[in-house]
Amino acid sequence: MSSSRIASPLRTLIAHELRTLRREGTFSTLLGIFSSVTLFSVFIGWSTRSTTIAIYAATVTTLKAAGVSHIAPNPLLGVSTLSIFNNLIIYTLLVGALLAIVIGHRSFVRDRKSGVVPLLLSRPAGRPLYIAGKLCGISAALLFILFSMFVVSALSTLLIPALHLSGGEFLSLAAFYTVSFLYLAFFAALGLLFGVYMSNESLALLAPVLVWIAVVFILPELSTGQNPVSLLNPVTLAHVPSSGTFFSSARAILSPFSFGQDYTALALHFLRISPGALDFGTILKLLVASTVAGAASMFALQKYSTTADQIA
Amino acid sequence: MTSPTLTIAKKEYRDSARNALFITLAGFMVLLTAVSILVASFSFQAEVAQYNAALSQLTATQRAGAVIPAPSYYPLLMLRGTIEYLEIIGAVLAIVLGYLAIAKEKGSNTSRLLLTRPVSRAALIGGKVLGTSLLILTLLALLEGFIILSITAIGHVAFSSPELLKLTLSFSYTYFYLLFFFCFSAALTLFFKDLPRALLLSFALWLVFVLIIPQIGDTMDPDNQVPGGFFASMHTTQDQQHAIIAQFQNYENFRNALEVSSIEKHYERLVFATLGIKGMYNDKSLGYIMGDKWPDLALLLAFYIAGVGAAFLFASNKRIMASSP
Amino acid sequence: MKPKQSEGDSPAIEVRGVTHAYNGHTVLHDLNLSIPAGEIFGFLGHNGAGKTTTMSILTTLLRQTAGEVKIAGFDTLSQSIEVRKRIGYLPENVTFYNDLTVYENLAYFARLSGVEEIDAKIDETLAFLDFRGVEHKRLKTFSKGMRQRIGIAQAILHDPAVLFLDEPTSGLDPMGIKNLRDIILRLNRERGMTIFMNTHLLSEVGKTCTSIGVLSMGKLIYTDTMEHTRRKYPDEASLEEIYVRMETAETS
Numbered sequence: 001m002s003s004s005r006i007a008s009p010l011r012t013l014i015a016h017e018l019r020t021l022r023r024e025g026t027f028s029t030l031l032g033i034f035s036s037v038t039l040f041s042v043f044i045g046w047s048t049r050s051t052t053i054a055i056y057a058a059t060v061t062t063l064k065a066a067g068v069s070h071i072a073p074n075p076l077l078g079v080s081t082l083s084i085f086n087n088l089i090i091y092t093l094l095v096g097a098l099l100a101i102v103i104g105h106r107s108f109v110r111d112r113k114s115g116v117v118p119l120l121l122s123r124p125a126g127r128p129l130y131i132a133g134k135l136c137g138i139s140a141a142l143l144f145i146l147f148s149m150f151v152v153s154a155l156s157t158l159l160i161p162a163l164h165l166s167g168g169e170f171l172s173l174a175a176f177y178t179v180s181f182l183y184l185a186f187f188a189a190l191g192l193l194f195g196v197y198m199s200n201e202s203l204a205l206l207a208p209v210l211v212w213i214a215v216v217f218i219l220p221e222l223s224t225g226q227n228p229v230s231l232l233n234p235v236t237l238a239h240v241p242s243s244g245t246f247f248s249s250a251r252a253i254l255s256p257f258s259f260g261q262d263y264t265a266l267a268l269h270f271l272r273i274s275p276g277a278l279d280f281g282t283i284l285k286l287l288v289a290s291t292v293a294g295a296a297s298m299f300a301l302q303k304y305s306t307t308a309d310q311i312a
Numbered sequence: 313m314t315s316p317t318l319t320i321a322k323k324e325y326r327d328s329a330r331n332a333l334f335i336t337l338a339g340f341m342v343l344l345t346a347v348s349i350l351v352a353s354f355s356f357q358a359e360v361a362q363y364n365a366a367l368s369q370l371t372a373t374q375r376a377g378a379v380i381p382a383p384s385y386y387p388l389l390m391l392r393g394t395i396e397y398l399e400i401i402g403a404v405l406a407i408v409l410g411y412l413a414i415a416k417e418k419g420s421n422t423s424r425l426l427l428t429r430p431v432s433r434a435a436l437i438g439g440k441v442l443g444t445s446l447l448i449l450t451l452l453a454l455l456e457g458f459i460i461l462s463i464t465a466i467g468h469v470a471f472s473s474p475e476l477l478k479l480t481l482s483f484s485y486t487y488f489y490l491l492f493f494f495c496f497s498a499a500l501t502l503f504f505k506d507l508p509r510a511l512l513l514s515f516a517l518w519l520v521f522v523l524i525i526p527q528i529g530d531t532m533d534p535d536n537q538v539p540g541g542f543f544a545s546m547h548t549t550q551d552q553q554h555a556i557i558a559q560f561q562n563y564e565n566f567r568n569a570l571e572v573s574s575i576e577k578h579y580e581r582l583v584f585a586t587l588g589i590k591g592m593y594n595d596k597s598l599g600y601i602m603g604d605k606w607p608d609l610a611l612l613l614a615f616y617i618a619g620v621g622a623a624f625l626f627a628s629n630k631r632i633m634a635s636s637p
Numbered sequence: 638m639k640p641k642q643s644e645g646d647s648p649a650i651e652v653r654g655v656t657h658a659y660n661g662h663t664v665l666h667d668l669n670l671s672i673p674a675g676e677i678f679g680f681l682g683h684n685g686a687g688k689t690t691t692m693s694i695l696t697t698l699l700r701q702t703a704g705e706v707k708i709a710g711f712d713t714l715s716q717s718i719e720v721r722k723r724i725g726y727l728p729e730n731v732t733f734y735n736d737l738t739v740y741e742n743l744a745y746f747a748r749l750s751g752v753e754e755i756d757a758k759i760d761e762t763l764a765f766l767d768f769r770g771v772e773h774k775r776l777k778t779f780s781k782g783m784r785q786r787i788g789i790a791q792a793i794l795h796d797p798a799v800l801f802l803d804e805p806t807s808g809l810d811p812m813g814i815k816n817l818r819d820i821i822l823r824l825n826r827e828r829g830m831t832i833f834m835n836t837h838l839l840s841e842v843g844k845t846c847t848s849i850g851v852l853s854m855g856k857l858i859y860t861d862t863m864e865h866t867r868r869k870y871p872d873e874a875s876l877e878e879i880y881v882r883m884e885t886a887e888t889s
Binding site for chain 2: 055066071076098206229232247
């Protein structure tokens with residue numbers, strides 16, 4: 001009995017979060033952006049792959065004409081079809097995270113600007129539940145969007161015969177979207193956390209963006225010595241890190257916070273671009289990071305004073 | 313009496329420069345620059361160490377006659393990472409600033425106070441654009457100063473005056489590049505009544521202009537599809553490779569056309585040439601570089617004008633005042 | 638101190654056949670109004686009647702769908718800059734740049750209104766409002782009542798001919814309301830300003846206004862001087878009762 005009583009306000013909060021996301025057009029905008037990005041990367045992947053196959057045929061003809069007898073088999077045969085999605089890693093790593101930040105940020109700032117925070121906090125549901133409702137609502141929205149991306153990518157591989165995927169590859173693709181969810185959930189929670197914690201709206205938006213820059217650019221650069229643009233090239237992502245003591249010691253110190261590199265490594269694994277065994281510790285790390293960010297938002301709301309809004 | 317545009321510009325500048333936002337941003341950009349210079353200097357050090365190791369190995373094996381080129385030090389080449397940061401992160405931050413500049417006015421009713429003054433809308437937007445320009449120029453001047461000091465300190469070599477000129481010129485190109493993104497996101501924020509939608513779309517377009525299109529050159533390069541290079545694994549000669557690629561001219565044209573539509577690509581080509589990061593322009597005169605790169609400069613300026621124009625175009629009373637909480 | 642001159646002997650505010658539609662809904666129907674210079678005009682109406690829309694049109698913030706508005710003889714559409722030179726405006730719940738000081742905020746708006754002797758003008762205005770000594774404080778520390786006074790200061794710095802106040806008493810305490818009333822009366826008496834005020838507080842209207850207009854569902858259902866109004870409704874003890882009678886008559 002008591003559980004249904006607790007569940008009811010949570011359900012209300014989640015439903016409200018989803019409804020506002022839909023009403024202010026955020027949801028449709030995000031769905032549009034993510035679906036187009038998925039289609040676009042399939043298009044790039046497919047056109048590059050088919051051109052490369054055609055180039056192989058042309059190369060074979062050229063080499064045969066030149067009298068070469070031993071011609072290497074198509075090197076593309078060793079590359080999984082899933083690799084056509086390689087661009088999605090970068091798009092999720094970068095813009096996916098930014099969009100997740102915006103959702104999390106808006107979630108609380110919207111309530112604050114419309115002046116309903118004191119109304120909500122004076123209800124019997126309690127502050128942690130209020131944040132839990134927001135986090136669950138945002139997660140549900142992200143899951144729906146990622147599921148749509150999965151459907152779009154799965155459908156496009158079914159429609160284009162050249163991009164045939166095996167059952168195992170479909171599962172891998174699903175796993176790729178699952179780890180993408182963990183990564184995005186971390187940034188959404190971060191957006192919410194700073195939204196609650198900082199009363200200055202501009203700084204509240206900027207702070208998680210700065211964390212994003214650190215995670216995606218600064219930490220990887222310090223631990224590999226790669227320039228920012230080469231860190232964003234999906235083709236060379238599986239790069240060997242730079243040598244030198246500075247970089248190896250930086251790598252050791254910074255690795256607990258390198259969520260961007262963790263996500264990239266997992267994504268490369270699931271899209272079968274980089275070989276090697278799956279590191280479950282990395283998945284656990286992403287999961288813990290999202291949970292900690294969510295819990296921190298609850299803590300920040302406990303400390304939150306509604307009178308600050310009236311002064312600001 | 314000063315003109316209204318100047319009054320608004322001064323106020324924008326003062327308001328932002330005092331705001332914690334700008335101070336945080338400036339600090340962060342300095343940090344990014346420091347990281348990239350640090351990484352560049354450690355990479356160079358590793359290169360030198362490798363060279364010395366190779367040299368001593370050669371000496372040990374008594375092959376003193378063999379010559380390997382020593383890594384040469386060009387201070388401007390240390391800036392590759394910094395420029396790439398300005399390209400990627402600078403654009404994101406300019407987008408956030410553009411969004412906030414409009415969201416701030418939309419959310420409060422100071423815009424009503426402004427719009428009931430005897431000031432034309434053009435003067436109003438002009439003031440905002442000018443104020444932000446001054447702010448971005450201040451930030452860039454700060455970064456340039458930091459770069460000059462830190463590279464001189466690390467390399468113990470002072471910049472020559474042509475190098476300083478090239479650096480300053482590159483930073484002025486950066487101003488046009490960043491202001492384009494500022495105006496672009498301000499225009500979108502003016503255009504959409506729903507603030508978050510404007511920000512989301514700005515980020516999406518950033519993805520397209522800064523990431524997807526410029527990366528296409530690399531990700532769609534057939535030779536890049538196989539680790540180690542497609543042609544290398546096929547053991548073709550250079551001539552054969554060219555002959556094969558020539559058969560796929562349409563695909564190559566498509567790749568090039570996509571690249572041309574991105575402001576980032578023009579900015580990068582221009583600055584990499586000016587600073588000599590693109591090898592063939594290293595140590596070349598400015599005249600030579602400009603002779604080659606003027607189309608990129610022209611397109612960069614065209615994008616800039618389009619961005620500023622969009623901000624003016626979308627600034628109607630209704631749009632400035634319309635807001636959602 | 639004389640406010641900026643009108644064109645000839647034209648009324649301070651003249652509204653002819655103004656209609657405004659928004660998203661297919663007509664929110665103002667054929668509004669006609671003439672307010673002579675020197676009046677304190679109280680614009681009454683329930684929430685959503687169209688008072689703020691009317692004020693937005695009068696202050697050049699909004700373009701009406703049809704009809705003509707002249708402020709101090711200047712057309713709000715074709716001569717909006719001339720109009721803006723002659724008006725002061727205090728929106729409801731005024732906000733400022735919180736990181737700037739009182740002086741910086743005021744100087745900013747004064748410059749944009751073309752005021753020349755900025756320092757003297759700010760000093761004079763703050764003295765008029767009995768609010769000296771806060772010039773170098775940042776606005777983020779201010780209470781609602783203090784902000785409201787800065788709001789009035791920015792609206793009168795350039796000696797406008799017509800002052801528009803949108804619900805100026807909203808959120809003020811009784812002392813604040815009394816102070817505001819005194820300021821309005823002095824601005825009218827000592828500086829000859831015409832004042833156009835949207836309000837809910839009927840008791841205030843009775844104490845300050847020289848004429849009133851009543852807007853109901855986008856239509857102007859009544860307008861006359863205070864004096865005539867009292868004479869017309871001798872049986873009603875308060876303005877509130879008069880207002881209720883008008884509204885009921887209109888809706889029934």
